Amino acid sequence: MKRITKNVAVAACTAALSFGIFNLSCKVNKGSANVAFAETSPAAVIPQDSLAVTQAMQNTFRSISSSVLPTVVEVDVVEKKKVQVYNPFRDFFKNNPFFSTPESNEKEGDDGFREQEQSGLGSGVIVRKTGKTFYVLTNNHVAGNAYKIKIKLNDEREFDGKLVGADPRMDVALVSFESDDAKIPVAKLGDSDSMQQGDIVLALGSPLGYFASVTQGIVSATGRSGGQIGSISDFIQTDAAINQGNSGGPLVNIYGEVIGINTWIASSSGGSVGLGFSIPINNIKTAIDQFISDGKITYGWVGISLMEITDEYKEELGIDKKITGALASQLFLESPAIKGGMYPGDYIIELNGHSVKSVDQLVREIGSIPAGKTAEVTVLRGKEKKNLKIKIDGRDEKLVSDNSKLWPGFIASPLSDENRKKLKIDNDKVKGIVVAGVTEKTPAAALRLQNGDIICAVNDKKIETVEEFYRALQLEGKKEIWFDVYSEGHTISTGRYKF
Incomplete structure (x- = not known):
């Protein structure tokens, strides 16, 4: 889900203002005959026991909103992007042989592109405080490429932000700002693994530029994968309304704990259709520490190229089609996997004692193991089960991109x-x-x-x-x-x- 640009927010506010003026001009005078006003109509009669339940739920939502909103921020960013500029006169003289000369009038580096500033906004949540430094968690696609960052608090105070670290694989980023105000609150992080379908959740942020908004829904599903952003995370799916600008804002449970970071939506129109997706906070907790200490996330790596396989392929391998796992279709030569005794064609069914359900799950779990640790991996080699011990390395992008080592x-x-x-x-x-x-x-x-x-x-x-x-x-x-x-x-x- 892309962040909203500021001019969209301005347009939304202009439309809202125009609508308000129109309503004022259509107001009915109280002296008119045969006119009934809302304040004279009888209120609905609701049984007291039912009303008590509804009021209790309303009070819960009020408490969550008042507690969490002060930790939610708007993240205003400015990026520098190259845009192509059409210049018919330059193109005419450049491509016409009758006007070609040894000396060019074009400036050095003038390739038809111009660097242009582009502003945008997203959301974030304060997750850590160290001394006078506050840390804001948001999405990589919100702040990862920004060269100017402003953090706007719930009370509308603004601070200069600094990018601490960003990771496109998980689509998370950490931004910091400085303040002497020790009373600025920090959000409490919950346990996203405990969330189940049907659990009530609230999404907070600045959708379409509407600052400090709250929407409510339920957890529609957990463990979703995919999306337009190529993130390696699984996702919490929710029908709480999430729109452009919500990116980076928190998804919270009924205890006011952050259990996800809102990231993308599935929509044909670009607006909320009840299919919003959040990165589970348990996927991100260690990333916060790594950003602060190293400025980046270091993923565990064993040197395996993994793939999902069909039931027919399992039969070719001599494996029961009911068994879930991931195929090590190729390995990097001299990698931890090969040193640990793994071969291409091994079907990985367990990691550190629990079952492997999918390739995405295995990638996430291996990536979360610190370098230097030893993982216990169970594979099927045909019908034979093998237990391997593999020492995890840190992911090195240069090595990973060296195809000459892929066997x-x-x-x-x-x-x-x-x-x-x-x-x-x-x-x-x-x-x-x-x-x-x-x-x-x-x-x-x-x-x-x-x-x-x-x-x-x-x-x-x-x-x-x-x-x-x-x-x-x-x-x-x-x-x-x-x-x-x-x-x-x-x-x-x-x-x-x-x-």
Whole structure:
């Protein structure tokens, strides 16, 4: 969910003002005949016991709002962005050979783009205080690229903000400001793992520029994944109205505890349709400490490329389709995973004693393990269960982006009837696995493998299934590996990849 730009907020306020003037001009005089006014109408008759319950709920919402709103802030930001400027005269003279000259009138670096300031706003919540320094939690897409930040408190005081740290993978950021006022409150963080469907929640922030707003709803679901922002978090889904500008604001429970940070909405119109999503606060708690101490989040890393697989793929691996987990389809050479005894094709079913339900869950949980710690990982290698101990490293983006270390560098896909049809393989004697998703600069690319190739043998040992391929791919005792490849009616051997 993108933050709202200030001019949208101004337009909203202008529209509201115009509407108010129109209402004043249509006011009816009290002296008019046959006119009944609201203050003369009888109030609804409500049973006392029912009214007591409703009043108690109303008092609860009032208490939550009055307690939490002083910790909620508006985050005003200014970013510098390059925008393309259309200049028909420059383009005409630049591209017309009759006006070309050795000397250009264009200034150095004038490539048709201009740096422009863009202001916007989002929300945040004060989560920490150290001396005179207050820390505000918000979204990366709100403050992560800002070069000017203003923090506006609930009492409308403003402070200069400073970006402490930001992380695009989780879409969180931490901003600080200084104040001598020791009475500025700090929000209490709750336990997002305890939230269940149907729990009552309130969303606070500045939607569409309407400062210090509160909306109420329930937890629609937990453990949601996906979204437009590519975050690795799972999400709390809520029908509490969340709009542009709510980004970074807190989602709180009935105890006034922050259990989520509002992040994005699913909407075809750009406005709330009751599908709002918040990052669970338990995902962020350690990030706050890391931002303050290091200015960044350091993720745990073991060197695995993971993928979800279908029931048919599980059958190819010899795994019961009811078993949940994540496939280690590729590994980084010399990574913690390989040093710990893992192989490509291992199906990870447990991490530190609890079940793995999905790839996203496993990525989050490995990322949350500090570097230097040892994780206990249970895998299925075919039908055989293996318990491995893997020492976690810190995630190094340079190493992660080095495809030359990714083994084998492609996805092994079953040679199913459907794939045979797509690849136009009529010869039933051709057995093996299909090469898919070859990655540049990997060992597979170095061996000249291409998408659609059929690997029939590994080190001259014939293979027919994905399970047999991964078993033959195991590195133990091997100094080199080569493949027999069937392509366009021919079978050839690749070069030898040496370890």
